[in-house]
Amino acid sequence: MADEKDLKDVKPPAGGNGDGGNGAGLMKEIRDINADLVTKAKEQVEGLKDPTKTQVFTSIFRHKHDNTPRNRALGVLSNVFLHLHPAKINRDAVRYSYTWGMGGITFYLFIVLTFTGVLLMFYYHPSKVQAFRDVLYLEADVPFGKLLRNMHRWAAHLMVIAVWLHMFRVFLTGSYKKPREFNWTVGVILLVLTLLLSFTGYLLPDDQLGFWAVTVGTNMARATPLLGHEGPLGAQLHMTPYNDIRFGLLGGSIVDANALLRSYIWHCIGIPIVASVFMIVHFWRVRKDGGISGPAPVMLAAEADKQRRG
Amino acid sequence: MDWHQLWEIVSTPDNVPIVALIPLLAFYIYLGVKQARANDQLIEQLETDPALAKTHHRKTWPFRPGWQKEIHVWPFLLRVEFLAAIIVTIILMVWSITLNAPLEEPSNPNVTMNPAKAPWYFLGLQEMLVYFDPWIAGVVMPTLIIVGLIIIPYIDTNPLGAGYYTIKQRKFALGTFGFGFLLLWVAMIIIGTFIRGPGWQWFWPGQTWDHSRLIYEVNRDLPDIFGITSNWGKGIFGAAVVGGYFAAGGLALTLLFRRFMAKDFRRMSILQYAMMAGFMLMMIALPLKMLLRLMFHIKYVWITPYFNI
Numbered sequence: 001m002a003d004e005k006d007l008k009d010v011k012p013p014a015g016g017n018g019d020g021g022n023g024a025g026l027m028k029e030i031r032d033i034n035a036d037l038v039t040k041a042k043e044q045v046e047g048l049k050d051p052t053k054t055q056v057f058t059s060i061f062r063h064k065h066d067n068t069p070r071n072r073a074l075g076v077l078s079n080v081f082l083h084l085h086p087a088k089i090n091r092d093a094v095r096y097s098y099t100w101g102m103g104g105i106t107f108y109l110f111i112v113l114t115f116t117g118v119l120l121m122f123y124y125h126p127s128k129v130q131a132f133r134d135v136l137y138l139e140a141d142v143p144f145g146k147l148l149r150n151m152h153r154w155a156a157h158l159m160v161i162a163v164w165l166h167m168f169r170v171f172l173t174g175s176y177k178k179p180r181e182f183n184w185t186v187g188v189i190l191l192v193l194t195l196l197l198s199f200t201g202y203l204l205p206d207d208q209l210g211f212w213a214v215t216v217g218t219n220m221a222r223a224t225p226l227l228g229h230e231g232p233l234g235a236q237l238h239m240t241p242y243n244d245i246r247f248g249l250l251g252g253s254i255v256d257a258n259a260l261l262r263s264y265i266w267h268c269i270g271i272p273i274v275a276s277v278f279m280i281v282h283f284w285r286v287r288k289d290g291g292i293s294g295p296a297p298v299m300l301a302a303e304a305d306k307q308r309r310g
Numbered sequence: 311m312d313w314h315q316l317w318e319i320v321s322t323p324d325n326v327p328i329v330a331l332i333p334l335l336a337f338y339i340y341l342g343v344k345q346a347r348a349n350d351q352l353i354e355q356l357e358t359d360p361a362l363a364k365t366h367h368r369k370t371w372p373f374r375p376g377w378q379k380e381i382h383v384w385p386f387l388l389r390v391e392f393l394a395a396i397i398v399t400i401i402l403m404v405w406s407i408t409l410n411a412p413l414e415e416p417s418n419p420n421v422t423m424n425p426a427k428a429p430w431y432f433l434g435l436q437e438m439l440v441y442f443d444p445w446i447a448g449v450v451m452p453t454l455i456i457v458g459l460i461i462i463p464y465i466d467t468n469p470l471g472a473g474y475y476t477i478k479q480r481k482f483a484l485g486t487f488g489f490g491f492l493l494l495w496v497a498m499i500i501i502g503t504f505i506r507g508p509g510w511q512w513f514w515p516g517q518t519w520d521h522s523r524l525i526y527e528v529n530r531d532l533p534d535i536f537g538i539t540s541n542w543g544k545g546i547f548g549a550a551v552v553g554g555y556f557a558a559g560g561l562a563l564t565l566l567f568r569r570f571m572a573k574d575f576r577r578m579s580i581l582q583y584a585m586m587a588g589f590m591l592m593m594i595a596l597p598l599k600m601l602l603r604l605m606f607h608i609k610y611v612w613i614t615p616y617f618n619i
Contacts, residue, residue, distance in 0.1 A: 069382070072382040073382065076383050076384050082383075082388070085383045085387065087382065087383060088383060089387055091379060091380060092369060094390055096390065098345070104391055135413060147406055150407075150411045151402055152411075154409070157326075161331055165334065165335075168338065168491065169342070171484075171491075172346070172484070173471075173474060174470075174471040174472045174474070175473060176462060177471075177473075181463035181464060184459075184462065184463045185460045185463075188456060188459045195431055195432075198429060207413050207416060208414035208423055209423070211419070212426040213426070216428050216436065219444070219448075220445075220449060221448070223449060224449045225445055228445070230445075231449070232445055233616055294473030295371070295473065296474050297368030297474075298352055298353050298368045298474055298476070299472070300353060301470060304469045
C-alpha cells in the first residue's frame with residue numbers, strides 16, 4: 001500500500017524524543033530557522049517598499065491608484081463619502097461661476113457646526129443656574145474655548161447666508177424646474193430647519209440678547225390663529241397662556257428653565273437629526289433627478305413647446 | 311452726523327453678517343447677471359440664425375470638437391470642493407479670532423432690552439410687526455412665505471431657462487422673486503438692523519439713538535375715515551375693502567398677465583393660475599399696507615371682534 005510506504009519516509013520531528021535525540025539534528029534545525037528568518041525579513045522589507053501591495057492596504061482601498069480613467073472613476077464610486085458624486089460630470093459644471101459652490105459650503109458649514117457643537121456640549125449644562133456661568137467659564141478658562149464659541153456662532157451665521165445664496169442661485173438658474181420640483185421643496189424645508197437651528201441656539205448662552213430675542217420670537221406664537229391665546233379665534237377655542245402653542249414651545253408660560261432645556265434638546269438633537277434626514281434626501285435627489293442642473297444648453301423660445309423629457 | 315452711533319451699529323458683532331451680506335449679494339447678482347446677459351445674447355443670435363442654432367453647442371463657454379463633454383470628478387470637481395472647504399475654514403478662523411461672539415449680561419426678565427431685536431435673519435418679520443398684527447407678521451406671513459416658496463416649481467410652467475442664467479426668457483419669474491427676496495426680505499432686514507432704534511423707531515443712519523424720543527402720531531383705522539362706527543359696519547366694510555382688493559387686483563392681474571404673458575397664461579391650469587395670482591396679490595398687499603400706514607397713518611383696514619387686518 002502506497003500510504004504505508006510514504007509513512008516510512010516521514011522523518012521524526014526535530015528534537016523529537018522518539019529515537020533518542022540527536023544534538024546535531026537540532027542545531028541544523030536552528031540554523032535553518034535562522035536562514036529562513038533572514039530571507040523572510042528581506043521579503044518583508046521588500047514588500048513594505050510598495051505599501052499599496054500589502055494586504056492591509058488592498059483590504060482598505062479596493063482598487064489601484066494608477067492614473068487611469070478606470071481608477072479615477074473607482075476612486076469616487078468605491079468610496080462611501082465620495083460616491084454621492086457621479087464618476088464624471090459635465091465639463092462646465094465645475095465652473096464656480098455657475099454654482100457659486102453655496103450648496104457644498106452650506107453642507108461643509110453644517111459639518112463644522114456639528115464638530116464645534118459637540119465640543120461645546122462638553123462644557124455646557126442646560127440649566128438656568130449653570131448655563132451662563134458655563135459660557136463665562138468656556139470663554140475664560142477652557143483652552144481655545146473662546147475660539148470654539150466664536151467659530152460656532154460665525155459658522156451658524158455664515159450657514160444662513162450660504163443657504164440663502166444657494167436658494168438664490170437655484171432660482172436664478174431655473175434649477176427647480178422639471179424634474180427637480182420636489183427637491184426644491186426639500187430645500188425649502190432645509191432652509192426653515194437651518195433658521196430654526198440658529199434660532200434655538202440663540203437662547204442657549206442664557207444672556208440678555210438671547211433671552212429677549214427668543215421672548216420676542218415666541219411672543220408671536222401667542223397670536224397664532226386658533227392655537228394661540230391672543231390669536232384670532234384663540235379665546236373662542238379656550239386657549240389660555242397655559243395651554244396654547246406658545247406654552248408647548250416653551251414648556252411654560254414664560255421663557256425659563258424649561259424653555260432653555262427644550263431649545264437645547266431641539267438644537268442639539270431634534271433638529272440636527274431631522275435636518276440630516278432631509279439632507280440625505282436632498283443630496284440623493286440631486287443625483288436621481290439627473291445630477292447638477294447645468295450649465296445646460298440654452299433653449300430657444302421656438303423649441304419651448306415641443307415634447308420634453310420628463 | 312453721529313459717526314459713533316453709526317459705527318456702533320455696523321460693528322456690533324451680530325450685525326456683521328448683514329454688513330457682509332450686502333457686498334456678497336451685490337457680487338453674486340453681478341455674477342449671475344453677467345452670465346445671463348451672455349446667454350441672452352447667444353439666444354438672440356441663435357434665434358436669428360436657425361442654421362447656426364442646429365449646430366451650435368448652445369453655451370457661451372468655448373467648446374471644440376474633440377473635447378470631452380464630461381470630465382472626471384476626481385480630481386476636477388473634488389479639488390474645487392477641497393479648495394472651497396479650505397477657504398471657508400480660513401475665513402471662519404480669521405473671523406473667529408478677530409471678532410468675539412456677543413455675550414450680554416445674564417438674562418433678566420425684569421430688564422427689557424431696548425430695542426429688543428430678534429436674530430438678524432428674522433428682522434424682516436419683526437419689521438412687519440409695525441404694519442401688521444403679530445398673528446399676521448409672526449405666524450401667517452412666515453407660513454405663506456414657506457408655502458409660497460414650495461409651490462414655485464409647480465406654478466412656474468415656463469420651460470425655458472432651466473439650468474442656465476437668463477433674464478430675457480424669465481422676466482416675470484425673476485422680477486417676482488427679486489421683488490420678494492431683495493425688497494421684501496433683505497431690504498426689510500437691513501431696515502430692521504440699521505434703521506430701527508429704541509422703541510423700534512426710525513433713526514436714519516448716523517442719527518443718534520434717543521431713548522426718550524417720542525413721536526406724536528395718531529393712527530386711524532380706515533372705517534373711521536369713512537365715519538363708520540358700528541361693529542357690524544366696520545366688519546362688513548373691511549371685508550368689502552379686502553375682498554375688493556383681491557377681486558379688482560385679480561382682474562387687473564389677469565388682464566395684464568393675459569396680455570403680456572400670453573404663452574404662460576395658456577400653459578397654466580386654473581389652479582396654477584389661481585395660486586400664482588393669490589400669492590402675488592398677498593405679496594403686493596405687503597408694501598401697499600406699508601404705504602397706507604406711512605402716507606395716511608392708517609392702522610387697520612378691516613376690524614372685527616376676532617381679528618384686525
